[in-house]
Amino acid sequence: MLENLLKDKKGLIFGVANKRSIAWAIAQACSRAGARLAFTYQGEKLKEKVEELTRTLPGEPLLLPCDVTRDEEVKEVFDRLRETFSTLDFLVHSIAFANREDLEGQFINTSRAGYLLAQEISSYSLTLLAREAAPLMASGGSILTMTYLGGERVVPGYNVMGVAKAALESSVRYLANDLGPMGIRVNAISAGPINTLAARGISGFTNILAHVAEKAPLRRNVEIEEVAHTALFLASPLSSGITGEVIYVDCGFHLLGL
């Protein structure tokens, strides 16, 4: 039944760095469901890695460079997409960055530059990409992003990224309201901790994994495929009535008060 869920749908995926990336798990699930995909990578050093991964997918996926802090690269991505895909059905935003020194110690010590950088890459980029994608989604579409509980509760070490995720989740609601009349839905997945490159930059990440496995109602950490399946649901018409939502895929950890 899942094989044809995204048949004839076209998706653009931001945030594949390597085989452990959440974006890569989402891409595989969407590809299995029949979607035609395009990917972006950040900088030449990642090109080979992303090329190697995407070669394993059917249909020669389109591969484009994109650092979301560079307007000209973002514009080029959507120009190329217009030429090759002409329309777009879904967009996956799975991007975040903060300086390592801002992901340890106290939040109060965050520098102005570190704060602005985290906001620009991890939060503002969603609005930028949504604005560019919307004209290609003339028959409606689905935009989804990745967030974490540290955007609404204090998680030691998450610091400036938590503040960026709070802005990201608020952006999801404003974008959902702006784009809803065009039939474009905007949602976020709040994933439990998963061992990826970005996650390893957070001090004490291994302790977070152990704590969640012990305390979460399901008494385990989430599997990356479980996040990918929720993304597939949000990209597909199965979720046609859902927009502006943050969906937790965290084995129930967010419920806990203590």
Ligand code: NAP
């Ligand atoms: P990841 O594999 O390291 O993915 C992060 C991606 O962001 C990488 O592809 C990275 O590329 C990209 N990126 C950073 N700066 C960029 C820029 N200026 N322009 C374009 N791309 C840029 O880690 P991940 O865990 O899958 O992260 C994906 C998303 O899930 C993030 O939003 C993260 O906050 C969120 N999330 C993760 C977890 C978790 O526990 N892993 C939990 C909840 C939410 P480079 O490698 O080149 O920097």
